[in-house]
Amino acid sequence: MPTLFCDTDLARRIEGAETGFIAAANQAAQRRTGGGGFLRPVAGGVASFAEPDSPWNKVAGLGFAGVPGDDELAAIERAFAERDAPVSVELSNLADPAVGALLTGRGYRLASYENVLGLAVSTDVELVAPPGVQVRPSGDDEFDVWLEVILDAVAHPDSEGLPWLDEFPRQAVAAAEHDIAATGARRYLALVDGVPAGGASMGVRDGIASFSAGTAPAFRRRGVQSALLAARLADAAADGCELATVTTQPGSPSQRNVQRRGFELLYTRAVLIR
Incomplete structure (x- = not known):
């Protein structure tokens, strides 16, 4: 029988830890390369571009501290486009559903899934x-x-x-x-x-x-x-x-x-x- 229940508060905490980790890795990459990337807070999450082809190029942690505005997303999309990179958003299924609706309305498509497990x-x-x-x-x-x-x-x-x-x-x-x-x-x-x-x-x-x-x-x-x-x-x-x-x-x-x-x-x- 399951012994660990994940509610939105726990998911928020896990996504917050993940967001902090991505931010720290991005900052390390910027020190290593001398800059050229960006790191922006967005609706409780983070938009990160470290360098071309980097695993840190993503938007994560959305949906637990409000819904991003269209202007905010447009600025992030331009920043990725200026670096010839797609925008990849990792969105928890416990996040505010309004975020998913907003993204699909802006032309984002579902590409994959990943599971978060805990002990x-x-x-x-x-x-x-x-x-x-x-x-x-x-x-x-x-x-x-x-x-x-x-x-x-x-x-x-x-x-x-x-x-x-x-x-x-x-x-x-x-x-x-x-x-x-x-x-x-x-x-x-x-x-x-x-x-x-x-x-x-x-x-x-x-x-x-x-x-x-x-x-x-x-x-x-x-x-x-x-x-x-x-x-x-x-x-x-x-x-x-x-x-x-x-x-x-x-x-x-x-x-x-x-x-x-x-x-x-x-x-x-x-x-x-x-």
Whole structure:
């Protein structure tokens, strides 16, 4: 039976944490590149453009603090157009429905979905580590090793479930991971028999631990993700976090893996493009 109920207040809090994370990553990208992007608040959310092909080029967090005006959206659309980029909006199904109606009325089309899953953090965490699998914090001294594992995982996504809408160039993914590191997110490296096999990160905002991870194709289905989840949940508990969240594609192995660890589907985001 479900034990975690997500109402609009919890969704607002999660989307607020996500918005803060995107803003921090955008600012890190601007420092790295010397500028050229933009970051604008919009109706409780944020409109972000970091650099061409960046995962941080999106509008997120709308629908929990009012409805954006037509003039406000028009200015954002012009800013993306000036950079030859589409406008991609991630909209929670718990957001104000008026936002979705406004966007479709302006010509936005539904392009994809993504699921947000959560788990109430407990101090009673079983540190799962299948035979031969070791997870450790990953410092700056082995960032390149960690990054290669992540890039390998991203380059070979699982074919089950809905695919991610965007496939970002390798260089753009690498740049985004540097931006994540600059926000202060923790990194974890998983090894199988001493060989780097998976990587993960954890960012903490407002008592919410946000997880992301990847496993190199040669080491999938060997418990690497379960071990990485357990290590981060233990650290989230030690940090006093109340909730851990993961964003996955619907029906994906990643969703299955986290649900096996007790994560529950909280809400779905629609991805709308113009």
